Amino acid sequence: MIPTDPHLSIRNLSFSYPEYSGIAARHLFGGLNLELSAGSIDVLLARPDQGKTTLCRVLSGLIPRFSGGQLSGEVRLGNLRLLEQDPYELLEQVGLVFQHPGEQLLASRCDSEVAFALESLGVPRSEIETRLAAALHTMDLERYRRQSPKILSGGEKKKLLVACLLAVDPRLWLLDETLEELDSGTKRQLLQLLRDRGRSTLILSAKWHDLFREFANRIFLMEDGRIRAVGERPGSRDFQRLLLKRGFVLPGEGRNTGKASLPERTSGSPGRSESTDPKTLLVAEDLYFRYGEEGRGAGAAFALQIDHLRLDAGRILSVVGDNGSGKSTLGRLLCGLLRPESGQIRIRKGEVLQPAAVEELNRFTGYLFQDPDLQIFLPTVFEELALGLKHLNLSMEEIRRRVEETVSLFGLPAGEAPPSLMSYGIRKKLQAGVYYLLERPLMIIDEGDSGLSVNDFAEMIRIFRKQEGALIFITHDHRLADALADEVVELKSGSIA
Amino acid sequence: MIAQVYGKRGASAVHRYDPRAKTLLLLAFLVLFFLPIAVGHLAAYLAVVVLLSGAFLGLSNTLRPIRMILPILILVMLLTPPFYREGSALLAVRGLTVLSVSGLLLALRLIIRFTGITMVFYLFIGTTDPDELILSFRWFRLPYTVSLILSLALGYIPTIRTLYDQVRDAHRLRLAAKGEGVGEAGVHRRGRGLFKRLRESIPVMTSVLILSVRRIPTLAMALECRGVGRKNARSSYHTLKTRAALLRDGAIALAAVAVLVISVVLFP
Amino acid sequence: MNDKDKKAGIAGSPAFRIASLAILTALTAVFTYMVRIPIARTGGYLNLGDVIIYFTAFTFGPVSALVAGGLGTAITDLISGYSQWAPISLVAHGLQGLVAGLIASIAWRGKPSTFNPFWVVAAVAGTIVMAGGYLVAQILMLGAGAALFELPWNLLQNLIGVVGAIPLTIAVRQAYPPVTKLRW
Numbered sequence: 001m002i003p004t005d006p007h008l009s010i011r012n013l014s015f016s017y018p019e020y021s022g023i024a025a026r027h028l029f030g031g032l033n034l035e036l037s038a039g040s041i042d043v044l045l046a047r048p049d050q051g052k053t054t055l056c057r058v059l060s061g062l063i064p065r066f067s068g069g070q071l072s073g074e075v076r077l078g079n080l081r082l083l084e085q086d087p088y089e090l091l092e093q094v095g096l097v098f099q100h101p102g103e104q105l106l107a108s109r110c111d112s113e114v115a116f117a118l119e120s121l122g123v124p125r126s127e128i129e130t131r132l133a134a135a136l137h138t139m140d141l142e143r144y145r146r147q148s149p150k151i152l153s154g155g156e157k158k159k160l161l162v163a164c165l166l167a168v169d170p171r172l173w174l175l176d177e178t179l180e181e182l183d184s185g186t187k188r189q190l191l192q193l194l195r196d197r198g199r200s201t202l203i204l205s206a207k208w209h210d211l212f213r214e215f216a217n218r219i220f221l222m223e224d225g226r227i228r229a230v231g232e233r234p235g236s237r238d239f240q241r242l243l244l245k246r247g248f249v250l251p252g253e254g255r256n257t258g259k260a261s262l263p264e265r266t267s268g269s270p271g272r273s274e275s276t277d278p279k280t281l282l283v284a285e286d287l288y289f290r291y292g293e294e295g296r297g298a299g300a301a302f303a304l305q306i307d308h309l310r311l312d313a314g315r316i317l318s319v320v321g322d323n324g325s326g327k328s329t330l331g332r333l334l335c336g337l338l339r340p341e342s343g344q345i346r347i348r349k350g351e352v353l354q355p356a357a358v359e360e361l362n363r364f365t366g367y368l369f370q371d372p373d374l375q376i377f378l379p380t381v382f383e384e385l386a387l388g389l390k391h392l393n394l395s396m397e398e399i400r401r402r403v404e405e406t407v408s409l410f411g412l413p414a415g416e417a418p419p420s421l422m423s424y425g426i427r428k429k430l431q432a433g434v435y436y437l438l439e440r441p442l443m444i445i446d447e448g449d450s451g452l453s454v455n456d457f458a459e460m461i462r463i464f465r466k467q468e469g470a471l472i473f474i475t476h477d478h479r480l481a482d483a484l485a486d487e488v489v490e491l492k493s494g495s496i497a
Numbered sequence: 498m499i500a501q502v503y504g505k506r507g508a509s510a511v512h513r514y515d516p517r518a519k520t521l522l523l524l525a526f527l528v529l530f531f532l533p534i535a536v537g538h539l540a541a542y543l544a545v546v547v548l549l550s551g552a553f554l555g556l557s558n559t560l561r562p563i564r565m566i567l568p569i570l571i572l573v574m575l576l577t578p579p580f581y582r583e584g585s586a587l588l589a590v591r592g593l594t595v596l597s598v599s600g601l602l603l604a605l606r607l608i609i610r611f612t613g614i615t616m617v618f619y620l621f622i623g624t625t626d627p628d629e630l631i632l633s634f635r636w637f638r639l640p641y642t643v644s645l646i647l648s649l650a651l652g653y654i655p656t657i658r659t660l661y662d663q664v665r666d667a668h669r670l671r672l673a674a675k676g677e678g679v680g681e682a683g684v685h686r687r688g689r690g691l692f693k694r695l696r697e698s699i700p701v702m703t704s705v706l707i708l709s710v711r712r713i714p715t716l717a718m719a720l721e722c723r724g725v726g727r728k729n730a731r732s733s734y735h736t737l738k739t740r741a742a743l744l745r746d747g748a749i750a751l752a753a754v755a756v757l758v759i760s761v762v763l764f765p
Numbered sequence: 766m767n768d769k770d771k772k773a774g775i776a777g778s779p780a781f782r783i784a785s786l787a788i789l790t791a792l793t794a795v796f797t798y799m800v801r802i803p804i805a806r807t808g809g810y811l812n813l814g815d816v817i818i819y820f821t822a823f824t825f826g827p828v829s830a831l832v833a834g835g836l837g838t839a840i841t842d843l844i845s846g847y848s849q850w851a852p853i854s855l856v857a858h859g860l861q862g863l864v865a866g867l868i869a870s871i872a873w874r875g876k877p878s879t880f881n882p883f884w885v886v887a888a889v890a891g892t893i894v895m896a897g898g899y900l901v902a903q904i905l906m907l908g909a910g911a912a913l914f915e916l917p918w919n920l921l922q923n924l925i926g927v928v929g930a931i932p933l934t935i936a937v938r939q940a941y942p943p944v945t946k947l948r949w
Contacts, residue, residue: 025868120725367670373711374666374704377704418940419940569907572914573911577911603908610906649787689915713947714781717784720780732809
């Protein structure tokens with residue numbers, strides 16, 4: 001008898017993270033209810049920080065085990081009460097792919113990675129080999145069998161983690177933002193695989209992907225601690241309006257509003273009057289940078305080549321491209337973290353544009369790394385914001401005034417709590433606040449839209465725009481670039497497309 | 498092994514030679530270099546090791562460890578004789594022995610011994626894949642838990658290394674306006690006081706530590722959802738060689754050890 | 766699964782301990798390898814590894830510091846071409862971490878994010894153990910002369926470790942208070 005997949009039933013699930021002095025307990029769920037039919041692919045949409053990852057971990061038994069906090073409610077997978085199980089007992093029931101693949105990879109070879117869970121289950125070696133080979137074959141990763149997972153690109157790492165699930169084949173699959181940053185061909189392949197597989201799958205996503213229309217059984221929306229089923233038909237105007245209202249798309253996104261309001265696509269043709277235009281802040285010419293062996297993912301560009309790039313005050317430029325196209329490298333060249341092999345970057349010094357040494361670029365450019373935690377080390381929001389102001393010889397009141405202005409501008413929590421305990425989105429905004437106060441002529445925001453809702457990101461861009469410097473934001477979201485930038489530069493394999 | 502930490506693997510016969518047998522050879526040579534045989538004979542054994550290293554690892558790789566320990570060797574040469582001045586004098590100043598034959602010989606012995614030990618370790622590590630090494634530890638009864646810690650740690654070293662570089666870049670860029678140019682990523686500024694550098698590195702280390710420490714529960718979650726903590730016995734996908742291959746490699750090792758023993762007896 | 770297991774989840778489970786030790790070991794290895802100031806050094810270099818070992822001892826406890834200190838420095842030796850020192854580092858730095866961790870665990874009633882004077886005692890004891898271990902090993906391997914020459918460098922390195930670890934531990938606790946819950 002073929003066992004039918006059990007269906008998932010979540011009843012009245014509530015969870016809040018533990019409280020610390022200075023931070024009240026963060027309530028994530030206040031009575032969640034969800035019923036999924038067996039064997040279907042369902043999508044749960046939720047903006048960043050609404051609890052997607054937390055929900056996955058609760059269902060896998062990992063929270064509150066590793067996080068502390070208060071959990072109540074009931075979750076059943078068929079007859080099994082999930083909340084009473086230890087995570088390592090649930091291997092064959094629930095399978096989870098983490099949002100950040102690097103955090104889930106354990107082994108030094110791809111085949112060891114796929115074998116790991118099977119070894120835990122005590123599966124005999126010959127059977128491990130069969131299942132492993134099939135999984136790698138299905139995900140088209142056989143050629144990486146003996147290689148380290150580290151050399152894989154981000155999308156390939158996610159495929160490897162899916163292969164790990166395939167080998168175990170649990171009854172419920174949880175994919176936490178797995179479709180992000182995959183190119184559309186891979187997305188389609190993955191969704192097709194899930195459909196063919198026929199297992200119950202819950203895909204969690206912060207963005208709507210059109211492919212969902214074709215493959216998803218039902219759509220759910222999680223917000224403010226509750227889940228509701230989306231009745232509007234995907235593709236319909238009502239649905240678009242819902243996405244807009246709930247903050248998943250920006251006004252003007254995804255609609256063809258005519259050529260006049262679309263941003264210019266730069267193809268790199270020079271406008272040589274720039275040296276006399278007082279608004280021009282930076283000109284980069286004939287930049288060439290070649291990558292070394294390490295630090296380059298499989299399939300990434302070999303060299304970055306930029307013929308001409310010009311940045312004007314008050315203008316917003318967006319650099320888009322897939323992973324490995326060279327976006328971050330361009331950013332690092334413009335802030336002086338990397339030195340080009342040839343070419344020149346000139347910046348405005350007083351009346352004229354002059355070649356800039358890397359040290360000068362360090363001071364000229366503010367670079368917001370994708371990970372806001374790279375530079376957080378102080379105990380309070382105030383101290384983090386005030387750090388950059390200390391050397392300006394300002395009075396204490398002036399420092400306090402500027403910090404308070406920034407706090408309210410970016411919607412940061414005031415008070416004495418450590419930033420490292422706040423949500424990711426708030427830490428991103430804190431990073432923006434820190435750089436806002438530094439007032440550098442050129443700001444580069446690298447993948448700022450990951451981890452922020454589109455409205456929050458748009459707001460951030462708007463705030464920086466008021467500073468009247470030049471602004472670049474790097475993203476792989478074309479629609480966002482079109483909606484927010486004055487000018488879009490697309491990078492493909494290291495050069496402007 | 499640096500390359501191996503970053504994912505490349507060697508493939509020659511020596512690389513594939515069983516690490517357990519290699520361990521036996523390593524131990525045998527270590528004991529050999531500590532035996533009180535004649536300095537000249539010790540030098541001969543050292544020459545054998547150096548030749549083997551040249552054959553298996555190539556000339557530049559063989560010279561590398563020697564170059565690295567050269568300062569120590571010089572130090573030993575200079576500092577040992579003053580401490581050991583019994584026996585016939587080579588150099589005497591006003592009746593006081595400054596340099597004696599036995600002191601010189603001792604220094605030579607120490608140098609040969611240290612170089613020998615360095616070379617055999619270098620050979621051992623340079624021809625062994627880290628995963629196989631860990632598997633061989635398990636065969637020698639190292640608990641699975643410890644081997645997992647080792648392989649995870651090896652995997653996280655490049656990750657944390659990259660993290661450190663990024664944190665350092667982020668901190669320095671943020672503080673660039675303080676008037677100190679930071680220059681390119683990765684270029685260390687020379688000429689600043691030791692303690693000043695230490696103090697400036699505290700914020701960077703703080704960020705790195707916070708980021709790393711936060712990864713601990715995440716890694717624990719990754720481990721548990723792949724089954725670490727289950728009560729049943731674990732199976733093992735990767736194994737070291739088959740019985741036959743182990744016996745063959747072991748026999749070679751035992752033969753080599755026998756040769757050494759005979760040689761030591763014949764040439765004390 | 767009973768209540769005791771539930772509470773022990775964060776620091777008691779094998780997976781947690783493995784994860785903790787792996788990351789601390791990697792941290793020690795990276796910092797021992799990272800900042801290397803070669804001074805006519807004979808088989809070693811000034812490095813920040815001791816800072817991390819003491820941090821681990823103060824924050825995570827003796828077992829963590831034993832494993833992270835011993836394995837971390839041994840791995841660094843293996844990777845950087847000084848594999849002959851690996852067994853010695855394993856023992857000397859392992860004991861350094863263990864002793865420092867044991868002393869630092871003596872109950873202190875101040876707030877977690879303030880200076881704990883037992884740390885200084887712990888670090889001094891750790892230094893003695895580590896320097897003593899290296900001294901013995903180096904006398905055997907290099908003779909008394911070279912070994913005694915090495916001693917001041919070892920002590921200097923440890924001094925850096927102590928001086929760095931104390932403000933670092935406090936800074937991390939203030940910026941990330943939950944770190945105190947990760948001790949086991």
